Amino acid sequence: MNIQISVQKAIETLYAQSVDGSQVQLQKTKKEFKGHLTLVVFPFLKISKKNPEQTAQEIGEYLVKNESVIAEFNVIKGFLNLTISSSYWIDILENINADKNFGTISSTENSPLVMIEYSSPNTNKPLHLGHIRNNLLGYSLAEIMKANGYNVVKTNIVNDRGIHICKSMLAWQKLGNGATPESTGKKGDHLIGDYYVLFDKEYKKELNELQSKGLSKEDAETQSVWMAEAREMLREWEAGDEETVALWKKMNSWVYAGFDETYKRLGVDFDKIYYESETYLIGKEQVLEGLNKGVFYKQEDGSVWADLTSEGLDHKLLLRADGTSVYMTQDIGTAKLRFDDYPINKMIYVVGNEQNYHFQVLSLLLDKLGFEFGKGLTHFSYGMVELPEGKMKSREGTVVDADDLVMEMVSTAKEVSEALGKLDGYSEEEANNVSEIVGLGALKYFILKVDPRKNMTFNPQESIDFNGNTGPFIQYTYARIQSVLRKAAEQGIQLISLDKTLAISEKEENLIQNINAFSSVVKEAAESYSPSLIANYVYELVKEYNQFYHDFSILREENKAIRNMRLILSENTGKVIKTGFGLLGINVPERM
RNA sequence: GGUCGGGUAGCUCAGCUGGAUAGAGCAACAGCCUUCUAAGCUGUGGGUCUUGGGUUCGAAUCCCAACCUGAUCACCA
Numbered sequence: 177m178n179i180q181i182s183v184q185k186a187i188e189t190l191y192a193q194s195v196d197g198s199q200v201q202l203q204k205t206k207k208e209f210k211g212h213l214t215l216v217v218f219p220f221l222k223i224s225k226k227n228p229e230q231t232a233q234e235i236g237e238y239l240v241k242n243e244s245v246i247a248e249f250n251v252i253k254g255f256l257n258l259t260i261s262s263s264y265w266i267d268i269l270e271n272i273n274a275d276k277n278f279g280t281i282s283s284t285e286n287s288p289l290v291m292i293e294y295s296s297p298n299t300n301k302p303l304h305l306g307h308i309r310n311n312l313l314g315y316s317l318a319e320i321m322k323a324n325g326y327n328v329v330k331t332n333i334v335n336d337r338g339i340h341i342c343k344s345m346l347a348w349q350k351l352g353n354g355a356t357p358e359s360t361g362k363k364g365d366h367l368i369g370d371y372y373v374l375f376d377k378e379y380k381k382e383l384n385e386l387q388s389k390g391l392s393k394e395d396a397e398t399q400s401v402w403m404a405e406a407r408e409m410l411r412e413w414e415a416g417d418e419e420t421v422a423l424w425k426k427m428n429s430w431v432y433a434g435f436d437e438t439y440k441r442l443g444v445d446f447d448k449i450y451y452e453s454e455t456y457l458i459g460k461e462q463v464l465e466g467l468n469k470g471v472f473y474k475q476e477d478g479s480v481w482a483d484l485t486s487e488g489l490d491h492k493l494l495l496r497a498d499g500t501s502v503y504m505t506q507d508i509g510t511a512k513l514r515f516d517d518y519p520i521n522k523m524i525y526v527v528g529n530e531q532n533y534h535f536q537v538l539s540l541l542l543d544k545l546g547f548e549f550g551k552g553l554t555h556f557s558y559g560m561v562e563l564p565e566g567k568m569k570s571r572e573g574t575v576v577d578a579d580d581l582v583m584e585m586v587s588t589a590k591e592v593s594e595a596l597g598k599l600d601g602y603s604e605e606e607a608n609n610v611s612e613i614v615g616l617g618a619l620k621y622f623i624l625k626v627d628p629r630k631n632m633t634f635n636p637q638e639s640i641d642f643n644g645n646t647g648p649f650i651q652y653t654y655a656r657i658q659s660v661l662r663k664a665a666e667q668g669i670q671l672i673s674l675d676k677t678l679a680i681s682e683k684e685e686n687l688i689q690n691i692n693a694f695s696s697v698v699k700e701a702a703e704s705y706s707p708s709l710i711a712n713y714v715y716e717l718v719k720e721y722n723q724f725y726h727d728f729s730i731l732r733e734e735n736k737a738i739r740n741m742r743l744i745l746s747e748n749t750g751k752v753i754k755t756g757f758g759l760l761g762i763n764v765p766e767r768m
Numbered sequence: 769g770g771u772c773g774g775g776u777a778g779c780u781c782a783g784c785u786g787g788a789u790a791g792a793g794c795a796a797c798a799g800c801c802u803u804c805u806a807a808g809c810u811g812u813g814g815g816u817c818u819u820g821g822g823u824u825c826g827a828a829u830c831c832c833a834a835c836c837u838g839a840u841c842a843c844c845a
Contacts, residue, residue, distance in 0.1 A: 198785090201787080203787085206788065206789095208789080214788085216787055218787075218825065218826075221825080228825085252788070253788065254787080254788085254825085255787080296845095298845075335845065338844085339844090340844090340845080481842085489771090489841095492842060493842055494843095495843090496843050500843090502843060502844085502845085503844070503845050506845085528839090529772085529838085529839060529840090530839055531840085531845090532771090532772060532773080532839070532840070533771075533772080533839090533840055534840090534845095536771090536772085557772095557773085559774080559838080559839085560839085564780095592807085598805090598807070626781065626782095627774095627781085627782085629773065630774065630781090631773090631774075631838065631839090632780085632781085633779095633781095635780070635794095638779095638780070638794070641793090641794075642807035642808095643793075643808085644793035644794060645780090645781080645792065645793045646793085646807095649793095649807070649808090651807095652807050652808085653807095655807095656805050656807095656808085659805060660804065663804055667804095708781095712781090712783090712792090715782090715792080715793090716782095722808070722809070723809075723810095725808090725809090726810090767805090768807085
């Protein structure tokens with residue numbers, strides 16, 4: 177079964193020297209050459225003491241003679257192209273066919289536990305396009321880790337405290353006239369977001385008025401009544417003032433209901449949600465403990481700092497002079513709470529790349545505080561999403577709202593499908609269902625196929641174009657496969673077992689090879705935290721399947737054994753597409 | 769200025785643990801539907817892989833430098 181080891185053995189036998197497994201590079205043979213696997217023989221020239229062609233020839237001859245799975249070989253320069261026997265491919269296909277969960281490993285109680293933090297919204301604004309990338313990456317990463325046998329806890333940290341929340345509360349209190357999501361018909365998060373914007377508007381208006389009276393910008397800011405009231409509200413909140421806390425709870429509950437709706441539609445979820453309002457005090461405790469242990473130091477004004485100069489970084493503030501927490505303090509507290517709650521082996525934070533420095537520091541601080549997980553934490557960093565029109569800027573009102581975008585994607589999917597007559601004969605409900613799957617598939621695939629580290633441009637129109645490297649194209653291929661299988665079933669075609677003596681075509685062998693590669697792709701995706709790897713693999717597979725599909729008339733083939741083989745090939749391609757897309761959090765339609 | 773990313777076709781992106789003539793899609797052009805989903809398939813054109821050095825049998829890939837670009841740099845989260 178393991179060709180890598182066969183090759184290794186061949187070389188050792190031929191040249192009477194042991195070779196390191198990593199030197200045996202077997203790669204997929206390029207399309208233009210005959211064969212399935214290619215061995216690069218350059219690394220072995222030293223021990224063979226012969227030129228590349230001769231060495232390759234020798235190894236090839238040995239393999240064909242001694243390994244039944246190697247049917248033939250050819251040599252081009254220093255490359256030994258090996259052709260694997262058809263019966264081997266049929267065996268492989270049979271194994272894949274028998275394996276219901278092909279490509280995935282299930283976890284046990286003893287499997288390592290990975291905690292993945294993602295989403296991390298503020299409660300004063302609705303989710304936007306950047307959050308979408310975050311949510312999709314986080315969810316997909318969790319699915320990929322699960323598929324590799326890890327236990328996964330998906331977590332969310334909600335930033336529910338601070339001056340920004342008070343701004344929304346204040347504007348609502350003063351200008352809201354008791355508006356609620358019910359009375360306005362607005363989603364809670366949007367309603368609160370509106371008041372946050374309103375605060376900003378009123379505050380700016382006030383500043384302008386003060387400045388027109390001759391005050392400097394700084395003086396105007398200190399004299400602002402709006403800002404003073406917001407600060408006062410934060411003080412009341414921290415002091416536990418009943419009325420303030422009640423208002424805060426009420427408004428937050430609206431926001432959470434709004435978020436839940438968005439999460440549900442995006443298809444993401446969490447096992448455990450943490451709130452900064454519950455963790456910032458724990459962070460403070462941890463910092464004070466660190467101070468006692470002498471890990472941190474106090475400045476004259478009473479503020480607490482960490483000295484990271486020996487690690488090549490700077491000094492970092494952990495508690496302000498007035499004893500209040502900063503962002504870092506909260507993250508320390510949250511980490512402490514999480515590790516108390518779960519036996520975490522690995523912590524992954526899905527957070528934008530603007531926080532690279534923050535996580536570098538967090539890792540060091542946790543380590544200094546004696547948390548063993550500190551050093552090993554992973555910041556899964558991703559770049560910004562831009563639109564073809566340019567960057568999103570909240571000041572210019574060019575932020576793309578997550579809910580609006582999803583709605584637009586789904587309605588575009590519907591329009592396009594209708595125009596193509598694809599929804600003819602569908603009930604309204606079925607049509608909406610397919611549009612939902614396709615619209616979201618377009619969005620998700622387009623975002624996930626790009627390397628997370630890169631800044632990317634999301635082009636809604638291109639994403640929902642049903643040609644090319646898009647989600648809908650892959651979904652369509654899946655639906656077509658299901659159609660083929662349905663037709664076969666209608667015609668009463670029974671799947672018989674595979675005939676191992678069957679001569680199968682090169683195209684079929686290549687397709688099997690590609691399907692078989694799925695399990696190693698899943699593994700690699702987990703090792704390199706890379707949803708995009710899965711996405712690009714699935715696309716390659718789909719393209720290859722399409723070529724195969726167009727070359728053969730699958731159902732009208734006379735030979736039963738061949739027809740059967742092709743149906744099984746289709747079925748397993750479908751299986752891999754569905755599983756692969758599942759790892760990306762994308763649904764596939766049974767028909768479209 | 770310091771630190772960390774990114775720079776591949778007109779556009780959007782793969783490829784990056786070194787391997788053969790650098791790949792897709794979009795856009796452009798030319799073909800393919802009496803019959804299983806044409807939202808498809810086939811073909812053509814399009815590249816100094818930012819630049820310059822280095823490492824070696826071999827570099828888009830590794831190292832160094834420069835240039836361009838993004839993020840970040842202590843009391844925002």
